[in-house]
Amino acid sequence: MVRHGVIVMAAFATLLWMCGAAVAPQEEAREKPVTKVYDVRDLIMPVPDYVAPTLDFPHGIYRETEPGEPPGGLFADVEDVEEEPLTAEESLHDLIELTTQVVEPGTWEEGTGHAIRGRQGMIVVTHTAATQTKVETLLNSLRKKQSKMVSVHVSFVQPTAAAMDQIMKEKRLLAVTAAERAALSALVGPKLCEAKLLAVDGQQVYVTAGETTEFLRRVEKEVTIETLNSVTIAWARPVVTESDTVMLNMGASFARLIPQKQTNVAPTQKCLTVRGTYRIPDGGMLLTSGGTLMDKDPREVYALIQVQVIAPKEAKVRGK
Numbered sequence: 001m002v003r004h005g006v007i008v009m010a011a012f013a014t015l016l017w018m019c020g021a022a023v024a025p026q027e028e029a030r031e032k033p034v035t036k037v038y039d040v041r042d043l044i045m046p047v048p049d050y051v052a053p054t055l056d057f058p059h060g061i062y063r064e065t066e067p068g069e070p071p072g073g074l075f076a077d078v079e080d081v082e083e084e085p086l087t088a089e090e091s092l093h094d095l096i097e098l099t100t101q102v103v104e105p106g107t108w109e110e111g112t113g114h115a116i117r118g119r120q121g122m123i124v125v126t127h128t129a130a131t132q133t134k135v136e137t138l139l140n141s142l143r144k145k146q147s148k149m150v151s152v153h154v155s156f157v158q159p160t161a162a163a164m165d166q167i168m169k170e171k172r173l174l175a176v177t178a179a180e181r182a183a184l185s186a187l188v189g190p191k192l193c194e195a196k197l198l199a200v201d202g203q204q205v206y207v208t209a210g211e212t213t214e215f216l217r218r219v220e221k222e223v224t225i226e227t228l229n230s231v232t233i234a235w236a237r238p239v240v241t242e243s244d245t246v247m248l249n250m251g252a253s254f255a256r257l258i259p260q261k262q263t264n265v266a267p268t269q270k271c272l273t274v275r276g277t278y279r280i281p282d283g284g285m286l287l288t289s290g291g292t293l294m295d296k297d298p299r300e301v302y303a304l305i306q307v308q309v310i311a312p313k314e315a316k317v318r319g320k
Contacts, residue, residue, distance in 0.1 A: 031128045033113050038135070041121035043142055044091035052206030052235035052251070092118040095142075099123070103134045148201040150238035151308040154252050155194035156272065156301050157287075163187040164300065167287065175285040181306070184285055188304055193254045195234035198310075204249075206235035231255050238307065244282040246307045251275035274303040282309040 086094070096118050100108045104127070108114050114127045125135055159167065167173065167187055175184040199205040209232050236250040255271035274289045283306075290302030 031130075033126050034129055034132060035124065035126045036132050036135075038123050038125065038139060039121065040092070040095060040123055040139065041088075043139065043146065044088045044095060044121060046085040046088065046091070047200050047203050048085045049204040049237075050206055050235075051204070052233055053208065054233070054253075088121065092121070092123070096123060099125075099135060099138060103138055104131050107131070146201065147312055148240050149310040150199055150201060150236075150240060150246055151310060152197045152199070152234075152236045152238060152248065152250065153194065153306045153308075154197075154234050154236075154250065155304045156192040156252070156254055156290075157188040157304050158190055158192060158299055158301055159188045161300070163189060173287045174280070176281050176283065181283075181285045184287060184304075188287060188302070191304075192256070192301060193232045195232055195252065197234060197236050199236060199238055201238065201240045204235060204237040206233065208233045240282075240309055244309050244311075246280050246282065246284075246309065248278045248280060248305070248307060249276075250278070250305070252303060272301055278305065280305065280307045282307065 096116055099116060107127070108116060114131075115124075116126070117124045125132060127135070167184070172180070172184050172187070175181040195207050195209070197205050197207050232252075232254045234250070234252040236248060239247045241247065251274065253271065253273040272291050274291075276289055278286055278288060280286050285304065285306040288303050288305060290300060292300055
């Protein structure tokens with residue numbers, strides 16, 4: 001009997017262990033929920049795109065104005081066709097929906113004791129401690145991605161023919177290391193103009209600088225005033241990959257007045273525009289498209305682009 005009793009007790013212990021193992025997940029699922037508040041204002045702040053104006057060619061150069069009409073402007077009138085960014089409330093709603101789809105999906109329904117709500121840039125999460133950790137991980141990942149910024153420096157340069165031969169021969173169009181960048185900078189020659197931009201990862205920004213020069217075109221019957229632009233425009237949309245390589249959509253234009261030695265001669269203008277999509281490593285410098293400025297002495301002009309990823313110190317979000 002004792003022997004049978006030992007067997008019975010052993011069997012009962014085994015059954016109890018198996019039942020305990022099966023019940024454990026259910027007990028974990030019934031873990032008492034806790035409530036935390038997360039500040040997500042930086043994640044839902046709208047990041048608008050800024051559409052660059054275009055040089056008003058040919059109208060901004062040669063447009064004749066009617067009597068009483070102001071002279072032609074520096075830039076063309078360009079209709080903004082970009083979509084309006086989401087409002088903060090819409091972004092908050094999207095963030096809540098993303099969280100419930102990614103973190104423990106199927107556990108947020110009514111009656112489970114779990115909930116997520118949004119209010120004034122905050123999300124209030126009621127769930128288990130383990131799920132709260134997953135929510136924090138998701139928000140930290142989103143914050144890490146959105147915290148990156150990109151500096152874009154574009155210059156129009158005028159390398160000599162000998163320098164271009166050397167650049168092409170040595171395949172120095174792309175420079176990554178400090179030594180390579182210094183060597184390429186020394187070869188490209190003087191800068192005709194330059195622009196510096198700073199954008200959030202994925203955002204389009206632009207910068208303009210210049211002035212408008214007015215001159216008399218005709219005075220026979222009525223005064224006709226026209227304008228010429230001396231301006232630099234650059235726009236860029238950088239996207240940072242996981243390896244911190246920058247995919248860059250950008251464009252740049254410059255226009256310069258050419259002085260005239262003769263009197264009673266309308267001034268002329270030289271201009272050049274570059275647009276393209278480029279893949280440049282973080283800190284890299286690329287010598288890209290260019291063209292010829294047809295002046296008394298034709299000059300080859302190229303665009304020199306440098307990018308730098310700026311990633312601030314990681315700031316982890318914590319629930320309160």
